[in-house]
Amino acid sequence: MNDLALPRPHGWIGTTEDWARGLGILFVVLAVALLVVAWRRLKGSGLTPPVRQLLVIPLLVLPPAIVFFGYSYGIESSKSIGSCGSCHVMKPYLADLQSPDSSTLAATHY
Numbered sequence: 044m045n046d047l048a049l050p051r052p053h054g055w056i057g058t059t060e061d062w063a064r065g066l067g068i069l070f071v072v073l074a075v076a077l078l079v080v081a082w083r084r085l086k087g088s089g090l091t092p093p094v095r096q097l098l099v100i101p102l103l104v105l106p107p108a109i110v111f112f113g114y115s116y117g118i119e120s121s122k123s124i125g126s127c128g129s130c131h132v133m134k135p136y137l138a139d140l141q142s143p144d145s146s147t148l149a150a151t152h153y
Contacts, residue, residue: 059117067112074101075108 057065081097088094120126128137140149
């Protein structure tokens, strides 16, 4: 951790990435649970107005939220060098970047 960073506020739990990941997972679980409930009601009574209202949340409301939280977590996690170097195709580029003898532009600025 950076020595110049401000300490976290008292009672702080997790980072923004942790919250984005957690909310994304929570919304997926909620959407699946609501779809299961709607499916059971649909099998029993058909497509009634309450079933339609129940289907609005997992089919129209939660998918954009899931995409938003998944995308924000993915973008944040892809900013690290470790994320980039985890792909076998990128390992030579990462080795060049971290080499003190390299004269490439990326290695010079690393």
